Amino acid sequence: MITKILVANRGEIARRVFRTCREMGIATVAVYSDPDADAPFVLEADEAVPLGGSTPGETYLRGEAVLDAARLVGADAVHPGYGFLSENADFARQCHKHGITFIGPTPEAIEAMGSKLTAREIMQAAGVPVLPGVDLTDVPDDEVRAVADEVGWPVLVKASFGGGGRGMRVVRDPDGLLEAIASARREAGAAFGNDTVFLEHYVDEPRHVEIQIFGDQAGTIVHLNERECSIQRRHQKIIEESPSPVVDQPLRDRMGEAAVEAGRTLGYVGAGTVEFLLAPNGDFYFLEVNTRLQVEHPVTELVSGLDLVRLQIEVAAGAPLPPEAHAPQLHGHAVEARLYAEDPANDFLPAAGLIRRFEVPDVPGVRVDAGVVSGDRVSTNYDPMLAKVIAHGATRAEAISRLVRALRRARVDGITTNRSLLVGILEHEDFAAGRIDTHFLDRVEPRDLIEVEGADVEQAALLSTALADQADERASAKVLAHVTSGFRTARSQLNVRGYRRGDREVQVGYVLGRGARFEVDGVPVEAVVHSCTPDAVDLVVDGVRRRIGVVRYGEDRYVSWADGTIELRVVPRFPESADHLDPGSLVAPMPGTVVRVNVAAGDRVTAGETVVVVEAMKMEHAITASMDATVASVPVAPGAAVDTGTVLIVLTEDEEADDD
Incomplete structure (x- = not known):
């Protein structure tokens, strides 16, 4: 029996494991880095042990330090989450050596699948279909072109020990091949401590479909149906769903049988995922086995009714898989969106900084697995994922609608996120029709998806911001504070304020009272203002009445209404001289x-x-x-x-x- 679990991870997955532990009556332990000292997962654990240091290499990747922490507090099990030490066979062995239960598969299974090259060979021998590929170890630069020709263009440079899209490069012509290999090696070495890469034939317009498998210590292997993970950026998933909109029962059975055979070949125990590429013609090919819990596991939980973390803990303690895991059902549809601190309009550059407000509304059928709360600071040391928002519905359309509503009403102030992009994808006609593949964001410009949100409310939002700012200034005025906001004695002269939304600068003009007038960029706007405070404006624009909230942090404005939000920045009336930068x-x-x-x-x-x-x-x-x-x-x-x-x-x- 497991009584105390140390989670060798951070953020939302640590909180997710702790939640199930609390339900099972199991004590919890966190380990943490210096930047994470006040993080929510640390405060939620029953006990916590500092690791010291800031970077992953100084903290969460130090297996011996994690084991020392487990021994210090008397933890009898370690849950590795995903990433960090979750697929480290040596760490799993060390846990067993010290009498600590590793909540995951055997070290041998992890080791076999830790190298994508070895995994390919094992699966090919087991009869699971694989794509053509060649190990680049010891291949001279002047022979790489011939190897690529043999594999077949286009090719994918792939880190053998990689994951999460790191150490991967798509190459379509020989000119960029050597640089792509060098770059993938550097990234893989930095992220995984091993820079081995190989070439694999790249399938255009594939779907990424994966099968959740589970094994117990009695040798039983089952699959819990599929997840569709085709919406990706930089080979990393951002939207996942179950079931797949294109997988029918015969295909589900074939893919499930292949996944179970992969598990049998490995003598698999615990939670694992067999990932496949699904070609447009219906053929599927083995990609890899992730020997851990997946980020997207909640969609399987919502459609199956199973708690996968509970199953992990029970199996690790020696219990057999329950009957409901042997014949999993598909109850409705679930869709998950990963909320990242990044700028999709600027090549998905990661964003760091202070999260001033983090709120996702309580919407029926929606679950939020978050790693942050209001007031947290996002560090550049770790992955930029802030939270997962997951919706469940009787149908795919209902699940998507619920997820869109939750994301539109989410408030994440102080940091750039991909929230608007997620909404744009979910509302795109191709996504709604299930016409998706891993190239979706290559065909559809992210900027176009982002600009969809708020377009019909922009005038009302801009006008509300200007009026709220005026009200805020009057409320804090030291003289004539009784004068009502927004009035002018010269009726022909408008108050004018400038705001920047993205790359655009917009001028808002207004005057209140009898003969009130409003303009946005010189264009008259028909509006009726019912009330105006520094925090909210109740107004009618174009015949629609809305209550629009305005939150200000310095020069930044976060403007929200029932189903959306936009970010603005004040344009100074008297701009200061910019810091000098040398030309070039x-x-x-x-x-x-x-x-x-x-x-x-x-x-x-x-x-x-x-x-x-x-x-x-x-x-x-x-x-x-x-x-x-x-x-x-x-x-x-x-x-x-x-x-x-x-x-x-x-x-x-x-x-x-x-x-x-």
Whole structure:
């Protein structure tokens, strides 16, 4: 019997495991890094042990430190969550060696599937279909092209020990192949401690469909149906659902049988996921086995009625799989959206900073697994996922509708997120019709999806913001505080305020009282204002009455109504002089660490050439030359920590380019 579980992880998965532990009456222990000292998962645990340090390598990846913590508090089991040590066979062995139950599969199964190359060989021998692929270890650069030709173009450079889209690069022509391999190796080495990569044939327009498997210590292997995970960015899932809109029962049976056979081959125990590519013609191919709980496990829980974390704990304690796991049902439909701290309109750059407000409304049929609360700070040391919002409904359409409503009403102030993108995807006609594949966000421009939200409410939101700001100034005025907000003695002259929404600057004009008038960018707006306070404006615009809330933090405005929100920034009436930057300066687009500098002062570069690589939130970001130029100076070096706006490279435009 397991009595105390240490969760060797952080954020939302730690909180998720703790929730089931509390329901089962099991004591809980957290381990934490310095940046996570006040994180919600730490405060929710019965006990917590500091690991010291900030980066994953200093904290959550230190297996011996985690085991020391378990021994210190007398934990008799460790749940690894996902990521970090969850697929580390040596860590699982060390747990067993010290008499601590590792809540996961055997070290042998983890080891066999830890290398995607080994996994391919095992599955191929077991009769599970695989794609053509070749290990690049010891393959000279001058032979790589021939290997790619053999595999078949396009090719995918893939980290053998990778996951979560890290260490993966799609290459469609030979010119970028060597650089893609080098970049994938660096990213894999930094994220997983092993830079082995291989080439695999890349299937265009595939679906990503995975099968949840479970095994117990008596040798029983079952599958719990499929999840569709095709909506991805940078090979990382952002929307998942169960069941798949294109998997019928015969295909479900075939994929399930292949997944169970994979589990039998491994002697699998615990929760695992067999991932497949589903080609447009209905053929499917083995990708990998994730020997752990998946991020997207809630959609399986909602349609099956099973608590997968409870099953993990029970199986680890020696219990057989319950009868309901042998014949899992599909009750309705579930859809999950991953809420990330990132900017989809700017190549999905990760965002860091203070979350001033985090609220997801209580909507029927919606579950929220969050790792953050209001007041938390997002660090660049870890993955940028803030929360998972999961909706369940009797039909796919109902589940999507509930999820959209919850996301539209979510309030995440102080940090850029992908919330609007998620809404745009879920409301897109192709998604609604189930016409999706892993290239969805290649075909549909993220900016177009983001701009959909709030378009019909923008005038009301802008006008409300200006009026609320005026009311706030009057409320805090030290003189004539009794004067009603928004009035002018000269009726022809409007009050004017400027706001920036994304890349656009908008001017809002208004005057209240008898003969009230309103304008947005010089265009008259028909409006009736019922009430106006610094926090909310009740008004009618274009015949629709709304109550619009305004929250301000410095110059930032978060403007929300019943089913949406937009972010604005005040345009100063008297702008201060901008900090001076030398012409040709290339700056860091986000906080991170410089991992590579490709140039030195005096080098010639061409437009689009990668000059610096910055790593943030476990992903590499290439900084490219903006023009044909000569490198004037290189103010940074590998290993340097940089903030947003830090000058990385200064270029001087080539005179030859001017002559052309």
